[in-house]
Amino acid sequence: MEAAVKEYTYKDFASDQEVRWCPGCDDYVILRSVQKALPEIGVNKENIVFISGIGCSSRFPYYMETYGMHGIHGRATAIASGVKLANPTLSVWVITGDGDSLAIGGNHFIHVLRRNLDLNIILFNNEIYGLTKGQFSPTSLVGQKTKSSPYGNTQPPFSAGELALGAQARFFARIGGNTPKEMTEIFIASEKYKGTALVEVLQNCPIFNDGCFTKYTDKAVREDRQLFVEHGKPMIFGKERDKGLILNGLKLEVVTIGENGVEESDILIHNAKEQDPTLHQMLVRMEYPMVTGIIRGFEDVTFEEREEALTAQVKANSAFRKTNDLFFSGDIYEIT
């Protein structure tokens, strides 16, 4: 069914619908980054499907000139699983938020990661409920004052990455909502990766939780507060490229190259493809620096590959080709 791949620009992926997010929302950045990534993935647009749940982010499919479904709250991952199993040749993207995937859809979220279907999940994390106008979410901080926590939130948050790795995610990336170039690259990498690729975008909500990630994402501090990891490269960050990570006992430690005898060669090399997630978990948990980029990208067998192989094996060993072969098999008898 694969026709020659068509040439696209990002404009080919914009639907005729007016985008209705609040002015200044990072969602616009994510939308444009996705539209810029898609011409690079080598898939015709009729073979691309966007599935969302409910929330601000979940309006996303309406703005994409591809196949799409705006689903129900929390269930996008389950709907997308059905799409992918029905037609594994499709490029399937899940659009979800912190409330959608980590609260009401938490169960589907962990199970889709466990199964490892070849899906791309973009988690718009703004640590707040936007569409319902400002209640705390499962990623809101303790003490955070919101409409539903006027005296401060008393529920400790999930870290999306920690939860995902605990649920056996093989691919996890994190990116700030104001870095479109890197974001586009990560989306391209997530599509090329075979398996469930989860990308958490630290997305600023200018209305209900403005500035929640500023201390990591603001241009002025970004280079000093963020470590953007790349597979095979040393984990170095800082405006002066002089900070890095080393392993000190069972903990990651920030060191300065050139101080206390630390040389660049002492800095840990990032291995996203390592099967053991221990170091990835440590990177995910760090607050200084906030680690972004593809933290984990371990190649594993996908769920649909297992299913396809099993089906092929059953077909090869079965004499049943048509339902009549089954219906008229075994204990049948004639009435005359």
Add this chain to the structure above:
Amino acid sequence: METKVETPQEVLEAVIIRFVGDSGDGMQLTGTQFSDTSAMFGNDVATFPNYPAEIRAPQGSLYGVSGYQVHIGSVEISTPGDEVDLLVAMNPAGLKTNLHSVKPGHTIIVDTDSFSKKNLEKALYEANPLEDNSLENYRVIEVAMTSLTKETLKDVQGLDNKAITRSKNMFALGMVYWMYHRSTEHTIEFFQKKFKTKPELIEANTKVLNAGYYFAETLELIPNSYTISPAKMEAGTYRIIMGNTATAWGFLAAAEKSGMELFLGSYPITPASDILHELVKHKHFGVKTLQAEDEIAGITSAIGASFAGDLALTTTSGPGLALKGEALGLAMMIELPLVVVNVQRGGPSTGLPTKTEQSDLLQAMYGRNGESPVIVIAASTPANCFNYAYEAAKLTLEHMTPVLLLSDGYIASGSAPWKIQSVDEMPEIKNMRLKKFKENYHPYERDKDSLARFWAVPGTPGLEHRVGGLEKDKVTGNVSYMPENHEYMTRIRAEKVKRVQNYIPDQETEFADSGDLLVVGWGGTYGSLHSAVKHLNEEGFTNIGFAHFHHLNPLPKNTDALLKRFKKIVVCELNTGQFIKVLASNFSGHEFLQFNKIQGLPFANNELKEKFKQILS
């Protein structure tokens, strides 16, 4: 096996036998073997298993009793029957919990070895019922089955004590085979297949089965044996089928006929799980199944598969249907094909998981937020689960709206002969798929007759579009908050379901086309209602008609006209009265009476006949 029969033979039209014992005693297997053998002999057959919700309840306990009832006849058999002619009780608990079902004067076979002090205590017997004359109204045949089985197998090598004791059910089966002139051949073939790699088990089971058979033959305690001639059934190739298997096969047939791939998203729940168990076997037909993380993922994965172009279904029971409600609303809203099978069980909440009830009808009809009409149909016998599953698939694909198929524990777990239907004989199934690019495609453009929308699936160039749970413009499918558009769309979704009337058969009546009383039923009560009206008809009550509904939403077009032809109407349901509400809200000017039972049990023949006679008097 050559049989010399010296005892008198009595010819019977029909007989009801119940095998009961501990849940580990193999009663389901014993019953299945007896019914299969009888079906192959040419009898009409209906069976019903009755097992506890506990997998292995404490041995000998009253609540751990497992039973299997078989009704066989030379006449039409439409239910597993009520009171039994023969009870085979493998232990005191089985006797105690089932004695009330034995017709007075009829036969009970007991394994006397199991009537130990300990087992009697567990069954809460103060005295041994075999010794205190409490069974004097029955013909009790006492057989030391456990010791006879041990004796039979004393020379067979390679068996442990447990394996030996476990085969005592075959001793009982052998005895019953002799009593009803059944051949042991089918069961011996069954051993040979089942224990292919364990020759010692083939030998042991065959020996015990034969020992039981010869024991009965030589035993003077059994005064006579019985013959039940083959039934007059439509010629053809048959097999015994369980309702849930028939449901699964109906979808296999529909997938093949429509040329589509079948997808099942499901979460295990009693008594629907057997449909999942059956379909997962058939990967050779390309069937895709996902055992999901919950009921909601079961249905939403099916919605995703449908969006991508598969024939998609989800299966569930009682509380699972409640969980699927929101997603079913989505499928209705985005107007995709989807079949939801609900195998009803005793409710509410967790209710009575292994018992039958018809209490989900109103939930099926109305149990979603907003106005969310879906097509609702119901199967009524184990065998016609095949046809209604097929029809559910056909209706959903042709009308682009979800279909809720109702089954229930009684027909889903019961089995009966099925005249095998080849896919070649089944009606054509069309679908609304657009295979190629179409200028100006809009997702909510509809067929002008059925109002079904045209269906474009991912992979089709140029037809990219978005659907979703938000209200959509009546043509373009873009999100619309326009007041008039919402009213239009609400009405057209309802009208689309209503117009299914133009594609389904008229409601038929049996026994009388007009008269004093119309007995109305739906779903799994068909057998009970049919046989009760039939008996009354044979007794001379020719003024009673019977209408059993399979299409519940929409109702067949002629329903009102049909109801008008009877003076009184009694709606019989295993709930407090749900279908009667549907009828009464649709059709005025009729005298609707109701007869209900909410005990987790099917209607008994006598209670129905008494009720109908009382209404007529």
